[in-house]
Amino acid sequence: MTTKPNHNSLKRKLAKVGKLPVEELAGRSQLNIDLMKDEFDVVMRNQIEELTDLLQAKDPASIRTIYEMSSQIISSASFVKADWVSRAAQSLCEVHEIMSAGKWDWEAISVHGKTIQLLASLDQSQAAMSQSLLEGLGAVVAAKRA
Structure with a gap:
């Protein structure tokens, strides 16, 4: 016994959107997302530079x-x-909120800024170092809470 392929109209409509195959649209979407990631990476790095300038001033x-x-x-x-x-x-925002309620400490903020710069320069193989840096920031936040 052979089964007849199901070629109903709904299946045909789902297979094509705007006369392009769904697979092609998905590929184009992923390409656009990848291009946006590159742009956002540049935006993030520019924001980090701006933050660094603010902290130095x-x-x-x-x-x-x-x-x-x-x-x-x-x-x-x-x-x-x-x-x-x-x-x-996020840790910088947290320590900022804590200090805004009390005494401002440029050193604690500066440590966060420098750490953000350093973390942005690391690659995924340096996870242990990144974790240590984040733990250090956690200690700064805890000290400011005390």
Whole structure:
């Protein structure tokens, strides 16, 4: 007994969207995502440079901007799957919030900025180093909480 292929109209419509095969559309979508990741990587690195400049200036008027820039880095880093950078920027936001309620400490903020720069330069094979750096930032946050 042979089975007849199912060529109903719904199956044909699902197989093609806009007269292009679904597989081709998926490939094009992935290419667009990959191109966007490259662009977001550049954006993230530019944001890190901007943050570094803000931190070096140590201008009290830039305190709010530091938090905003850290939040932007979280978004960009998340898109390009730079998880270490994202976690370090989250830690910077956390220590920023803690210190905004009390005494501001440029050194704690600066350590976070330098660590974000370093993490952005590491590749995936350096996971142990990245984890150690993130643990160090966690210790800074814990010290500021105390």
